[in-house]
Amino acid sequence: MAAKQYAFVLAGTGSGCGKTTVTLGLLSALKKRGLRVQPCKVGPDYLDTAWHTAVCGTASRNLDSFMLPEPVLNALFCEQMQQADIAVIEGVMGLYDGYGIDPDYCSTAAMAKQLGCPVILLVDGKAVSTSIAATVMGFQRFDPTLNIAGVIVNRVNSASHFQLLKQAIERYCGVPVLGYVPRVDGVSLPERHLGLVTARESVVTQQPWQDFAATLEQTLNINRLLTLSQMAALPQGAWPALPAPDAGKGLTLAMADDEAFNFYYPDNLALLERCGVKIERFSPLRDRALPACQMVWLGGGLSGTVRPAAGRQCRDAGKPARGPSAGCRHLRGMRRSDVSRHAAGRSQRGGASYGGYYSRSQQNGGTADPLWLL
Template identity: 85%
Template sequence: MAASFHAFVLAGTGSGCGKTTVTLGLLSLMKKRGLRVQPCKVGPDYLDTGWHTAVCGTASRNLDSFMLPTSTLNALFCEQMQHADIAVIEGVMGLYDGYGTDPDYCSTAAMAKQLGCPVILLVDGKAVSTSIAATVMGFQHFDPSLNIAGVIVNRVNSETHYQLLKVAIERYCSVPVLGYVPRMEGVALPERHLGLVTARESVINQQPWQDFAATLEQTLDIDALLALSASDNLPVGEWPALPAADAGAGLTLAIADDEAFNFYYPDNITLLARTGLNIVRFSPLHDTCLPDCQMIWLGGGYPELHAAALARNVTMLEQLRAAHQRGVAIYAECGGLMYLGSSLEDSNGDRWLMADIIPGHSKMGKRLTRFGYCEAQATQQTLLATTGEVLRGHEFHYSDFTPETPAVMSCRKVRDGKTLQAWSGGWQVGNTFASYLHVHFAQRPEMLNHWLAAARNAL
């Protein structure tokens, strides 16, 4: 039977081994071949997916097994593959790194097995020869049930060096080496405190990536990669109960979307659109007029880098306060929380007045305040959850928020069965809810029913 699609996971031996750069090159290459490419990222990362989307023109999807039940995640993946010829899935951290020490919990390896996709292992070829086979063999033997179907060697100095590495790996590991990635100028991605600079902030020059793809066409066996990734078996999945198709009819949602606020899961926006909502976008940085709306979403991003401009846009701040006062249902995540607070102190120590909807003050620090997966249980009725409901999400921020109103969520980080941290977070003021937590709506679609109901009740 002919394969109906292709899919593979590009995994690494650890963070910083070049997964994102090589993924972007492969996305550009596959697009150049005329394939309909669906980029994906294992885990909650917004930055890598933004670069995926910018380079190949198709919205990258997050595959997050902490936030999403297996059946739901599989259903999302299958839906995307209805419109794609190939899925290029970038792993997270090292192949077996997950949440805690269980390699089958929230790891790249676990995701590959869940979706039934082969793994292409990216290994570092710098300053090594035969020893590279020991690295590959260790990854093979750690979980013999995992299909490591091929190897790509990164940072190779010459064809001679590559041949030495290839012979060693194939001789001792019996796995095909699909080629190598040479060092190239112009394809490194810019970084800052949260990781990569967002693709939204950079003018994407496609030429270096097209040149990189042309190089990979010469140094990788793409036909072999496509043969190894051919499949006609999608994973079994089922959608949870979703809001009615007309649940949002007659309502307008305004989404903040500019250089300061742009961290959104495309799946979340798709789920909202399925309710019949009218979705419009606006810029807290550049617009002086808030769209006529009954709902507002302020996502994550880098408001601290644009604090002066946000503070100067007094008209927008006034319109947001007026919307809050008339009961518009406002939801804010992370950067959105900082914007809705009373003030924001940036990394230079300058303090800027913000919307003052959630009384409290944000201050940037020099190290991560909190990061990683966590659970949040509502201790009272909120915009997204009723009392007792638990949301799963992740936090990743250098800022700290000092509130002047009681928190409405009880949060905790549990790893390997032990509670590592417990804290309070999330603030509900009127019809506005804001927290540091980033969530995927598909984990509990009832969240959308709560939000829509809050919007309608305020009419």
């Protein structure tokens, strides 16, 4: 008899409602129970996944339906579930927020339906009582086909306050309230203009999250959460044609990996290694020279406050390099005739800058070739 497998999507009413903090507490609590936990994040996000990984100890995976066709994404999810008892999937922004106004395009709700996972809706309980039921009911009625299996209330003042909220939601919405999250010191996540401060920049200690998990064990019905999260079957997936296993044999990729450059999808690294590419990590902040390699990958990151010499290292070594996001910004310091940068799938020449605000935006400009420094 196959072992039981569990998965749920923790969705919110919008950004800033506490999804990441509560996700981290649940990851710690489930891990403490001896479960093999696979953290995931809906959409193209490196910050939340880094925090998942730091707290859980298992590399968090992105579920990005903008980049991956449904069969491929499903196949990746099923592959990760082979090594897990439960997947905890953190949503992005609000439950129905995707690209444009189509709630079924790249939204948390669409991902939950695609994978067949129940949704646990996180709602804010601050300064509200019966009106919270109207919020939950609105999310239910917006898409009656979506399985909103339970509710967790965040920022609750007291146990008596929670009872008012619980009674209102269960009476008027007919959905179980699994518990609440009280105000807890020491587990807030530092932020900056583009979201969270990276886990690599922060000293991530386990004790505050273990203490938070112990609190959640008292205020949440985690046994009920597990019951609601049991999956009848994993989604059907199919792998695309992959390069030959030895396609990259003999090639070494120098991959920037430090506080400045650390935005990488684990699935991309796994695919390169599956094709025989050897990955050597280096730090543009600390290493004076590149490791022996045939190519360089300067990944994204939040490197605006540091000045690594990554672009100069690549130029001096005469190595081909790819530099999206932060890597692109540091390569732009070279002569314009020296570099052709690929950003968002389009070959570009010129500068780069921060937009100063948070939004979901990806551009589809076709297939990008590697970026070469001549």
